[in-house]
Structure formats: C-alpha cells, structure tokens
Amino acid sequence: MELENRIKELGKRLRGIPFRREARYTVSYGFDATGRRGRCDAVVFPQSLEDLRRTVMEARRTSVPLFMRGAGTGFSGGSVPAGGIVVSTENMNRVLGLDIGARTVTVESGIVNNDLQEYLVEYGLFYPPDPASFRVSTIGGNIAENAGGPRAYKYGVTRRYVKSMVWIDAEGEVIESEPRGPTALLIGAEGTLGAIYSATMRVLPRPEAFRTVLVAAGEDGEAMHTASALLATGFTPSVLEFIDSKTMRCVSEYRELSGTIEGSSYLFFEMDGSVEDVEMQYGMLSSFCGKRGLTMLTARDDDERDILWELRRSVSPSLARKGITKVNEDVSLPLGRLGEAVSWIHDVASELELDCYIFGHCGDGNLHVNIMTDRRRSAEMERAMVFVERLFTHVAGMGGTLSGEHGIGITKKEFLGMVYSPAELELQYRIMRAMDPDNIFNPGKYFDREEQRDVH
Ligand SMILES: Cc1cc2nc3c(=O)[nH]c(=O)nc-3n(C[C@H](O)[C@H](O)[C@H](O)COP(=O)(O)OP(=O)(O)OC[C@H]3O[C@@H](n4cnc5c(N)ncnc54)[C@H](O)[C@@H]3O)c2cc1C
Structure with missing residues (x-):
C-alpha cells in the first residue's frame, strides 16, 4: 500500500x-x-x-x-x-512524582528541562544537566541525545542522572527498567531504538553558594593552556566554558557591552558548593589570575550572576546576526589538546576564507565550531563542507569524537567511518536491527547506509 x-x-x-x-x-x-x-x-x-x-x-x-x-x-x-x-x-509534560528521600523525580518525556528546574526549586533541589537550550529542550530529547551542558565539567551529562525509564519498544511493548541491557542503549540512541514515555531522574540538593567569574584569557589558543594550568592546581569549578575572541566581540556587539578586551578570548567559570568551598575555590582562581595578570570580572550578587549567564547564553543568538546559515559542529577532544585544535581550526577557516567562531564546554573537552555563512552562496557552502571534512579528519586523528553532545543524526552519519571500524559499525547496525527489525523508529538516522524505507 x-x-x-x-x-x-x-x-x-x-x-x-x-x-x-x-x-x-x-x-x-x-x-x-x-x-x-x-x-x-x-x-x-x-x-x-x-x-x-x-x-x-x-x-x-x-x-x-x-x-x-x-x-x-x-x-x-x-x-x-x-x-x-x-x-x-x-502533551506529555507532567511531573509524575517526587521522592525527596531518594532524591529522584519522575517526569513524562515531553517536560521542558527548565520547567523541571523550576519545579525543583521549592524543594531545595536541582537537576544538573543544563544544555544551553534548557529553556526549550525536553528531558526526552536530552536523554535521546545524552545532552551535556556547561555544568557537565563537574556534574557529568544526562546519562548519569537516569535512574529508570518507561519506554515502548518496536513491538509496542511497555518496558520499565533501570538503564541496563536494552534500556541503557536508549540513552544517546537519538530516537532510533524506542519511544521514551517517562524517566525517573536523579536530582541533587541545590548548592548553598555560587561564584561566577569571567576571565580575559588572551589569545584563543592560550586560553586552553591557561585552563589546563589552572586545573592542575586542584581548582575544581562546576562550569568551565571557553569563548573565543571573535565570538566575544560578537556577544559584546549584540549586548552592547563595553569593557571587554578586544582580541582576547574569555573563560567563564562558576564554582558552587558550601560557602567555605566556594570561597576556597574562588581564592585559588583569584591568586592564579593575579599571578598571571589576568583580568577577572566577578559577579557580586545573584543579579550580576544572571547578567554573566545571560552573556554566556547570548552566544548563539549573537552569532545568528553573522550569517543566515550556521554550519555547527561540536567536536570533542581531551582538554590538553584543545589549544592546538583551536589554532588549527582558525588557520584552516581563514585559508578557506570562512567566518569561524569557536566556543564551548571546554572543561568537558567539547568545542562548538561554527561557520557563519549563507546557503545561497554555493561556492562558500562548498568550502564550508570541505572545512567540515577536514575538521573531522583532524579531530579523529587526534583521538577525538565527531560529536560531544549534539549527536550524529543526519548531519554527521557519512563521517562515522572516521571514528569507528567497519566491525564496530556492523555491530551497532545489528543491535539497531535487533531492537527495531522493521526500521520503524527514526529511519535514515545515524547510519548512512540505512536503506530508506520505500515511502512512496
Ligand atoms: C541554542 C541551542 C543550544 C544548545 N545547547 C546544547 C548544549 O549545551 N548541550 C547539548 O547537549 N545540546 C545542546 N543543544 C542541542 C539540543 O538542544 C539537544 O540535543 C537537546 O537534547 C534536544 O532536545 P529536544 O527536546 O529539542 O529534542 P529534539 O530535537 O526534538 O529531538 C532530538 C532527538 O531526540 C529524539 N527524541 C526526542 N524525544 C524522544 C523520546 N521521548 N523518545 C525517544 N526519542 C526522543 C528525537 O527523535 C531526536 O533524534 C542546543 C541547541 C540549541 C538550539
């Protein structure tokens, strides 16, 4: 039919x-x-x-x-x-239960991450994974992509918080399980293995204190060396983000900021925990920056903290003004190799005459590489595609991954062979077909070779 x-x-x-x-x-x-x-x-x-x-x-x-x-x-x-x-x-966006003693909350998969956060506030709890899209994205989407976010450096990504799930398999059977066996495979499977109805997520007590700081970190590649040297002192922030100099200029223009240092990249830190811990960490950061002559901008209260976070969250909207098409990759590498990667990326982008912006959750090794372009300029789009292929080849050669958090979907599937052997890909494919024999869930995603179902 x-x-x-x-x-x-x-x-x-x-x-x-x-x-x-x-x-x-x-x-x-x-x-x-x-x-x-x-x-x-x-x-x-x-x-x-x-x-x-x-x-x-x-x-x-x-x-x-x-x-x-x-x-x-x-x-x-x-x-x-x-x-x-x-x-x-x-329409499946309800909180189904809260167990304060066990520190878990059960939600339908369509609940928006931010709605869950707001629900937890009055109980003195919080849910750590905070993708920058948290005001819009859903817990189901976060689980299916194993979403990360700025706090991942200290708290880890979504997988760590899934206590159990209720999901529907390809036979229409309801499965309720902890993340083991097939249920574990659903996390990060990008909707290809089953439909998640609800999840019981681990939550944590809301930290007592926060310190949020923006540090001007010099040239783009230099910022990563600074971050590595700082972490080597035992400093443990909850958030460690990188904003390269071009991106920061863009944010400054967008928010009409004055006072940011032209040509400098920035590191964005947050420390959280008990008052004593946070002050101790802040002392380490201040002393490190003082010795190196790095300029710090510290939020003095919650309002200023909100301002700094808004600045970080303005990165994506500010870039939108630089081109109607964003070629957006989120490669992942060990922190120690991010500095050389940033310099290499900017060199290749300028060689190909592309407008490139880099930022990301550098504490987690995750770099967002954005080429701002216009899909109607075909020659530039072709150069952008050459850039993407060179980027993935380089990152794979450095032992990195094609995606830190955004997934493979349709945009990266043709490059999977750069990071997985044929035997690994075959195994992944067989698992997928075993769980979804008729290829009902999200066909055409993840695998390039996936035969498209005959839809006509
Ligand atoms: C401005 C911006 C900032 C972002 N920042 C981050 C970031 O910091 N960290 C990060 O990790 N990502 C980030 N993202 C990417 C995106 O927000 C995440 O991947 C998010 O988890 C997707 O959630 P969603 O609800 O929008 O899912 P969708 O985009 O609707 O779907 C994503 C995938 O999940 C599957 N899926 C959705 N719901 C279910 C379900 N109930 N059962 C089974 N499969 C399901 C879909 O089939 C699809 O494959 C960002 C995106 C934007 C636009």
Missing part, C-alpha cells in the same frame, strides 16, 4: 489521539534547529502512556515510520522526518 494510504489507515486506527495533517503542523514539525526540513505526513500528539503505546503499535502494524520529537532544538537533524509521522511529546 502507498504511504499516503497507510497514513490514512493509521489516522483511523489512532482515533481519540490528536492526529494532525494540516500544513501548519506538517510544515512546523518538519525541521529542527539545523534548519533541515524533511517530509512530515502527519503529527501525532499522544497524551499518555497508553496513547504512546498505541501510536507505536499501530505505526508498526501499518508500516508507517515514526519520528519522535521533543522540542526540535536538535543540532544534528535527529527529529527531522523522512516520510511518516512525527510523534510530538509536547
């Missing part, structure tokens, strides 16, 4: 669950933050575990591919459909 007829049949079988085929849905849910757009035939809005189970089961029975979607903030095309239904989790 043609896909169109199968979709109609599926719509009938899912009676009672919002099933939208109007263009305002199929267009809006057809792309993610990469700006790539795919074919979306319908958008389904399950509101409960039973709705989600029925959706998966009937999609399989009618052979309709299914693309799970949280908020669509993904940077690798993970939720971009390729013919079939988009399953939006936005």
